[in-house]
Amino acid sequence: GEDVEQSLFLSVREGDSSVINCTYTDSSSTYLYWYKQEPGAGLQLLTYIFSNMDMKQDQRLTVLLNKKDKHLSLRIADTQTGDSAIYFCAEPLSGGYNKLIFGAGTRLAVHP
Amino acid sequence: KAGVTQTPRYLIKTRGQQVTLSCSPISGHRSVSWYQQTPGQGLQFLFEYFSETQRNKGNFPGRFSGRQFSNSRSEMNVSTLELGDSALYLCASSPTGSGGELFFGEGSRLTVL
Numbered sequence: 001g002e003d004v005e006q007s008l009f010l011s012v013r014e015g016d017s018s019v020i021n022c023t024y025t026d027s028s029s030t031y032l033y034w035y036k037q038e039p040g041a042g043l044q045l046l047t048y049i050f051s052n053m054d055m056k057q058d059q060r061l062t063v064l065l066n067k068k069d070k071h072l073s074l075r076i077a078d079t080q081t082g083d084s085a086i087y088f089c090a091e092p093l094s095g096g097y098n099k100l101i102f103g104a105g106t107r108l109a110v111h112p
Numbered sequence: 113k114a115g116v117t118q119t120p121r122y123l124i125k126t127r128g129q130q131v132t133l134s135c136s137p138i139s140g141h142r143s144v145s146w147y148q149q150t151p152g153q154g155l156q157f158l159f160e161y162f163s164e165t166q167r168n169k170g171n172f173p174g175r176f177s178g179r180q181f182s183n184s185r186s187e188m189n190v191s192t193l194e195l196g197d198s199a200l201y202l203c204a205s206s207p208t209g210s211g212g213e214l215f216f217g218e219g220s221r222l223t224v225l
Contacts, residue, residue: 033212042116042202042216043155088155092212098143098204099168100212102155 006103022089116217137205144186
């Protein structure tokens with residue numbers, strides 16, 4: 001069945017780049033998503049990439065997609081303390097309308 | 113535009129009781145999904161409604177049910193509560209019928225004692 005895997009923790013120094021990795025299983029996904037959850041809050045759509053793209057840049061965010069390896073990554077440039085949150089990779093279930101399969105989430109800690 | 117609104121934000125129940133959670137989607141969004149978030153299981157899909165019809169259901173027991181009204185507002189109900197139902201219940205609405213672009217509310221945190 002579908003599965004999305006992520007590493008659980010990442011610690012970076014303020015100003016450095018953060019790279020959060022994700023692997024997924026459904027090669028037919030048309031979009032892949034990154035969501036962000038801050039403490040005590042719901043999830044916020046951060047960015048997404050269409051499956052026919054290799055890379056998408058959005059200000060400090062860069063998404064890389066390797067379809068052959070089913071690997072997705074999110075790079076945050078110049079990481080700030082406000083970026084501390086849990087980041088979820090997600091893919092839609094094939095034929096599943098708006099049903100998303102989420103990874104376990106990567107907790108990003110940014111320290112001075 | 114107002115975001116997704118969930119009520120109540122926090123509630124405490126005891127085992128065996130039932131609970132109803134409410135979700136008001138973003139205006140114009142006809143798709144409403146519900147997810148359960150727990151530290152152990154992460155985010156798990158409960159169900160999705162579109163134009164008052166349930167289109168998808170996750171692997172949860174029949175104690176979990178939901179519905180959507182003609183104004184797209186949705187409710188979910190959990191009957192005969194168990195300790196393991198303690199979780200953050202997240203509602204999300206979408207402007208599209210499929211694809212996964214979801215806008216989440218802040219959630220209803222349920223504690224079962």
